[in-house]
Amino acid sequence: MEFGWSPDEEAHRVRVRAVLHRTLPADWEQISMHGPGSAEQTAFSKVMCAALAREGLLISHWPRAFGGEDEAVWRQFILGEELWEAGEPRGPQYMNVNWVGPVMMRFGTAAQLDKYLPPIRAGQAVWCQGFSEPSAGSDLAALRTEALPVEGGYRVTGAKIWTSYAGLADTCFLLARVPVTQGGLGGKAAIVILLVDMRSPGIQVKQIPSLIGEGDIHEVFFDQVFVPATERFGAEGQAWEIISYLLQHERIGIPRYAFSRRVLDRGVARLKRLGRWTDPSVRDRAGRALAYCEAARLLIYRIVDGKARSLPPDDFAALARWATVQADNAVNDFLTEFLPDGLLGADPVQQAHHQRAIAAGIASGAAEIQLNIAAQRWLDLPREPRR
Amino acid sequence: MDYSLTADQASILDGLEQLIEAHSPAAPTQPRTVYDAPSLEAALVESGYLGIAREADFGLLEAALVTERLARLPWAVEVAASALVAPALRIDAQLRPVALCSGNLDTPARFLRTAQVLLVLRDEEALLVRLEGAKITPVESLLAYPYGRLADCSRPVEHLGDARVLRRRWRIALAAEAAGCMAAALALVLEHVRNRHAFGRPLGAFQAIQHRLAMAAEAVEASRWLALRAAWSDSEQDAATAAGFAQAQIPQLTYDLHQFCGAMGLTLEFPLHLWTYRLRALLGELGGASAQLRGAAEATWGL
Numbered sequence: 125m126e127f128g129w130s131p132d133e134e135a136h137r138v139r140v141r142a143v144l145h146r147t148l149p150a151d152w153e154q155i156s157m158h159g160p161g162s163a164e165q166t167a168f169s170k171v172m173c174a175a176l177a178r179e180g181l182l183i184s185h186w187p188r189a190f191g192g193e194d195e196a197v198w199r200q201f202i203l204g205e206e207l208w209e210a211g212e213p214r215g216p217q218y219m220n221v222n223w224v225g226p227v228m229m230r231f232g233t234a235a236q237l238d239k240y241l242p243p244i245r246a247g248q249a250v251w252c253q254g255f256s257e258p259s260a261g262s263d264l265a266a267l268r269t270e271a272l273p274v275e276g277g278y279r280v281t282g283a284k285i286w287t288s289y290a291g292l293a294d295t296c297f298l299l300a301r302v303p304v305t306q307g308g309l310g311g312k313a314a315i316v317i318l319l320v321d322m323r324s325p326g327i328q329v330k331q332i333p334s335l336i337g338e339g340d341i342h343e344v345f346f347d348q349v350f351v352p353a354t355e356r357f358g359a360e361g362q363a364w365e366i367i368s369y370l371l372q373h374e375r376i377g378i379p380r381y382a383f384s385r386r387v388l389d390r391g392v393a394r395l396k397r398l399g400r401w402t403d404p405s406v407r408d409r410a411g412r413a414l415a416y417c418e419a420a421r422l423l424i425y426r427i428v429d430g431k432a433r434s435l436p437p438d439d440f441a442a443l444a445r446w447a448t449v450q451a452d453n454a455v456n457d458f459l460t461e462f463l464p465d466g467l468l469g470a471d472p473v474q475q476a477h478h479q480r481a482i483a484a485g486i487a488s489g490a491a492e493i494q495l496n497i498a499a500q501r502w503l504d505l506p507r508e509p510r511r
Numbered sequence: 512m513d514y515s516l517t518a519d520q521a522s523i524l525d526g527l528e529q530l531i532e533a534h535s536p537a538a539p540t541q542p543r544t545v546y547d548a549p550s551l552e553a554a555l556v557e558s559g560y561l562g563i564a565r566e567a568d569f570g571l572l573e574a575a576l577v578t579e580r581l582a583r584l585p586w587a588v589e590v591a592a593s594a595l596v597a598p599a600l601r602i603d604a605q606l607r608p609v610a611l612c613s614g615n616l617d618t619p620a621r622f623l624r625t626a627q628v629l630l631v632l633r634d635e636e637a638l639l640v641r642l643e644g645a646k647i648t649p650v651e652s653l654l655a656y657p658y659g660r661l662a663d664c665s666r667p668v669e670h671l672g673d674a675r676v677l678r679r680r681w682r683i684a685l686a687a688e689a690a691g692c693m694a695a696a697l698a699l700v701l702e703h704v705r706n707r708h709a710f711g712r713p714l715g716a717f718q719a720i721q722h723r724l725a726m727a728a729e730a731v732e733a734s735r736w737l738a739l740r741a742a743w744s745d746s747e748q749d750a751a752t753a754a755g756f757a758q759a760q761i762p763q764l765t766y767d768l769h770q771f772c773g774a775m776g777l778t779l780e781f782p783l784h785l786w787t788y789r790l791r792a793l794l795g796e797l798g799g800a801s802a803q804l805r806g807a808a809e810a811t812w813g814l
Contacts (some may be wrong), residue, residue, distance in 0.1 A: 125513060125514060125517065125518060125739065125743070126512060126513040126574060126743070127739075127740045127743045127744065128512070128580045128743075128744075129512060133512075141516055165595070172754060233785065247669075255560065255783075261548070272540075274630060373808075389537075389812075392808075392812045396812070401812075401814070404707055404801075404805055407804075407805040407808040407809060408801045408804050408805050408808070410812070411752075411755060411803075411804030411805050411807040411808035411811075412755070412759065412805070413806050414804075414807055414808060415752050415753060415756040415759065415804060415807060416756075418737060418752050418756070419733035419736075419756055420649075420733075421736060422733065422736035422737060422740060423729070423732060423736065425512060425514065425735055425736075426514055426732075426736065428512075429512060429513065429514040429515070430514075432512075432513075433513075433515065442725070443728055443729040443732055444727070446725065446726065446729045447729050447733055448728075449603075470628045484525050490724065494725075495722040495726065496718070496721065496722075496723040496725075496726035497723065498728060498729070499715075499721030499722065499724055500721070502725075502728065503701055503725065503728055504726060505704065505705065505712050505713075505715035505716065505721050505724065506705065506715055506716040507716060508712075508714070508717065508718050508721070509714050509716065
């Protein structure tokens with residue numbers, strides 16, 4: 125058991141910091157305030173990800189066969205920790221390298237790999253995920269968007285909602301259902317995954333004004349949108365297997381606590397400058413927020429450690445997700461109470477953190493679903509009977 | 512970074528399991544607030560588990576692993592102070608059990624009835640009181656440790672110097688012990704809610720209960736890893752963070768675990784109190800959660 129970093133890992137962290145120092149512009153804090161799906165961050169993500177690609181840092185964890193370097197899990201995680209601490213300047217492209225690419229490598233056709241991987245490798249691709257619908261959020265299997273089989277492909281009709289990055293995305297990783305009357309297999313097996321060009325006729329994207337920043341959530345309407353059969357991802361009936369695989373990549377091991385910790389450090393520095401650090405109640409609450417950040421860190425490390433040792437994924441990730449939500453909120457609550465002017469223009473980074481923290485338990489599925497998973501799969505408690 | 516046990520650590524814990532199996536008393540049958548286990552304690556001393564931090568090839572992390580495991584037992588055995596605190600103060604390994612208190616010498620202390628030495632955290636100084644021949648008054652309480660009070664406060668006091676080492680190691684000891692108590696209490700309640708039925712289904716099938724037990728599990732896991740990291744680093748920041756986090760979890764955790772056992776959990780017959788009332792004892796040590804969390808803040812960002 126070892127809680128320290130090897131010299132190689134330490135050196136890697138120093139290098140990542142140097143790259144960030146060189147690449148982040150002086151007005152990064154202002155850019156980051158607009159939110160990861162904003163036009164500003166989306167545009168900057170192409171600068172940042174291109175720079176990471178030039179440095180060999182963007183997809184270094186991918187297999188060599190796909191342009192990566194088979195980089196060690198902990199080195200890749202250190203990169204993620206440093207990027208999150210900086211406010212995740214990869215913007216919407218974080219998901220390209222975290223799960224779109226890896227899922228593509230596992231399930232995509234040769235033609236799909238040729239088409240979609242190069243822009244991801246170059247740091248120039250923007251994807252959105254068409255999962256949630258007005259009546260299917262955390263209960264993803266209830267989705268209703270239809271994909272009617274037609275000659276040469278599918279016609280898609282339906283609506284998606286809460287879709288991050290949709291306004292500027294090139295491609296949508298869309299889940300839709302083939303109706304049973306049209307040959308669909310029924311239930312989860314009727315779901316197909318389609319890679320949809322967002323410039324296709326019949327797609328309308330409407331931004332939803334929100335508390336969490338510009339460009340982060342949208343409604344996306346599909347009206348008889350034609351998707352060629354070559355853009356179906358995986359076989360019919362295989363979608364749920366693919367979704368389960370990608371959710372394992374999407375939802376676990378994200379070092380959100382690193383950003384919370386940085387914002388907490390900034391908040392404490394401000395409180396000191398304001399002469400408020402002498403108040404023991406301030407130090408108490410800061411220490412509490414710190415403890416929640418460190419708890420989240422160590423539980424996320426537990427997941428990464430499993431990956432690094434090639435252990436099969438387990439449901440511990442559900443506990444770590446809860447710890448992460450706790451950490452984000454502990455820091456946010458502390459700063460909102462003791463530094464309210466941070467939300468009144470005094471600190472753009474605090475504002476950006478606030479907007480991420482309030483979505484921490486909602487984005488990527490409600491945290492309460494994670495508690496269900498933890499209870500039933502990690503603690504082996506019986507399922508609540510369905511009514 | 513590596514969360515797996517080394518071969519030596521796994522071997523230590525395997526050996527400990529065998530020792531527990533061989534020397535544990537029979538399961539408690541009499542309704543009492545605290546149970547000791549003299550034969551197990553003697554075996555732990557004899558086999559060197561309590562002195563493992565003093566061994567050349569081992570250290571605090573191994574001592575914390577041993578402490579956490581033994582805290583999951585229903586018996587109150589003085590482990591944490593001997594294994595994690597005394598070695599840092601260069602106290603002879605034979606001088607045990609070790610009792611800890613802060614403030615006045617006559618503050619009630621865990622294990623004082625049988626202790627050979629009392630370590631006192633007073634102001635910013637660490638003190639030592641040898642207890643051979645001392646008069647100790649037993650203190651009866653709900654808290655599931657044997658408590659005593661030093662009746663003769665005029666005994667000679669040795670000054671060990673700066674309190675930082677004592678406080679830091681006490682925090683690590685507290686965190687490791689609390690993590691073990693939490694894990695055992697949670698395991699007991701999980702078993703209870705799987706088997707106890709109400710309204711035609713197991714209690715554990717109710718989502719309201721599942722969610723709070725999942726939160727409890729997160730608190731237990733986080734407490735454990737924070738404690739182990741603190742033992743690994745032996746740093747002020749990690750020690751205060753681990754102890755403060757664990758103490759901050761105790762009120763909600765103990766409330767929930769008792770709540771899910773209903774009136775049964777309020778009886779001495781049901782063993783839950785053997786862990787929850789040790790946790791409540793630990794909650795009040797070193798000034799409570801706020802003192803540790805302020806300590807963590809000061810160690811991280813200065814004063």
